[in-house]
Amino acid sequence: MTKILIIRFSSIGDIVLITPVLRAIKEQLDGETEIHVLTKRSYATVLDGNPNIAKVHAIEKSTQEVMAELKNEDFDYIIDLHNNIRSRVVKRTLKCLNFTVRKYNIQKWLWVNLGINRMPQNHIVDRYLETLKGFGVHADERGLEYYIPDGEKFSDSELPEMMRKPYVAFAIGATHDGKKLSESRIIELAKSIQHPLVLIGGKEDIASGESIAKACGTNVLNACGKWSLHQSADAVRRAEIVLTGDTGMMHIASAFSKKIISLWGCTVPGLGMSAYKPHPSSIIIEPKPRGRFRIHSRPCSKLGNRCKYGMNNRCIDQIEIAEINRAIETLWAPQTTPLAQ
Numbered sequence: 001m002t003k004i005l006i007i008r009f010s011s012i013g014d015i016v017l018i019t020p021v022l023r024a025i026k027e028q029l030d031g032e033t034e035i036h037v038l039t040k041r042s043y044a045t046v047l048d049g050n051p052n053i054a055k056v057h058a059i060e061k062s063t064q065e066v067m068a069e070l071k072n073e074d075f076d077y078i079i080d081l082h083n084n085i086r087s088r089v090v091k092r093t094l095k096c097l098n099f100t101v102r103k104y105n106i107q108k109w110l111w112v113n114l115g116i117n118r119m120p121q122n123h124i125v126d127r128y129l130e131t132l133k134g135f136g137v138h139a140d141e142r143g144l145e146y147y148i149p150d151g152e153k154f155s156d157s158e159l160p161e162m163m164r165k166p167y168v169a170f171a172i173g174a175t176h177d178g179k180k181l182s183e184s185r186i187i188e189l190a191k192s193i194q195h196p197l198v199l200i201g202g203k204e205d206i207a208s209g210e211s212i213a214k215a216c217g218t219n220v221l222n223a224c225g226k227w228s229l230h231q232s233a234d235a236v237r238r239a240e241i242v243l244t245g246d247t248g249m250m251h252i253a254s255a256f257s258k259k260i261i262s263l264w265g266c267t268v269p270g271l272g273m274s275a276y277k278p279h280p281s282s283i284i285i286e287p288k289p290r291g292r293f294r295i296h297s298r299p300c301s302k303l304g305n306r307c308k309y310g311m312n313n314r315c316i317d318q319i320e321i322a323e324i325n326r327a328i329e330t331l332w333a334p335q336t337t338p339l340a341q
Contacts, residue, residue, distance in 0.1 A: 039059075167197065
């Protein structure tokens with residue numbers, strides 16, 4: 001039996017993006033293969049129920065928390081899909097043959113800081129799979145996977161009234177401000193949307209969600225901080241359209257082949273983190289170059305944690321509300337096909 005350790009510490013979307021790698025290894029390598037994943041405890045739940053994984057090793061802060069158990073596993077290979085100091089410590093300590101993803105940090109720096117685009121024109125998932133070319137593993141064209149435990153799925157009788165008819169799921173949160181609309185812009189947008197709107201976010205989005213719902217009335221359901229990650233994923237799975245920034249929920253929506261309207265600001269799809277094999281009707285919206293917002297000036301950062309114009313005048317807020325509404329109306333066609341499981 002071949003034992004392989006996959007390393008990817010964070011975050012929600014990045015963990016979802018490794019699922020084609022897990023599947024490809026499990027299905028394409030000859031003989032029996034046992035896959036383990038090393039990640040942060042706060043993101044381990046993303047991998048719940050994944051049939052390609054034998055074990056998840058989770059850390060709070062340091063890899064030393066699990067180093068003894070990793071040594072006992074006697075891995076044949078390490079696939080490092082994070083490529084940072086923590087992952088290098090693991091590789092150096094375990095001393096087994098390893099393969100590491102290329103991060104293109106120089107190319108990212110050139111694009112962000114000098115406006116020079118030397119990035120390869122391929123998705124991060126394809127770069128992950130390139131790391132496995134020595135094994136003869138290749139992309140299977142089946143996209144991402146996300147598994148919702150049965151106990152975390154809404155039954156039809158448990159669904160809020162708003163979710164018993166076609167609705168737009170709006171993931172209002174993001175790890176960094178440069179990836180999400182400001183609260184005032186969300187309120188302006190929510191008031192203009194003519195369809196039921198379900199706000200999805202974490203505990204950090206509770207106050208914002210409440211303010212938005214209060215300002216917008218009965219057409220908006222605020223679920224921010226009220227559901228687990230899996231329940232939020234189920235709300236995304238059931239949605240007619242998913243409206244989101246460059247976030248983990250965008251990748252979860254892609255795993256369910258949902259129609260996605262993704263809004264981009266300080267980051268850009270060309271960095272390789274756009275939705276992977278989403279519903280073919282999905283729409284990407286970026287701010288149009290106008291005034292001092294020039295197209296060559298984006299991306300402002302590779303993570304969305306800074307903006308060249310200052311966070312009070314961030315790129316994503318330059319997207320026209322009317323353009324988002326046109327995209328929603330273009331995609332609005334209540335589904336009659338069975339939901340993805």
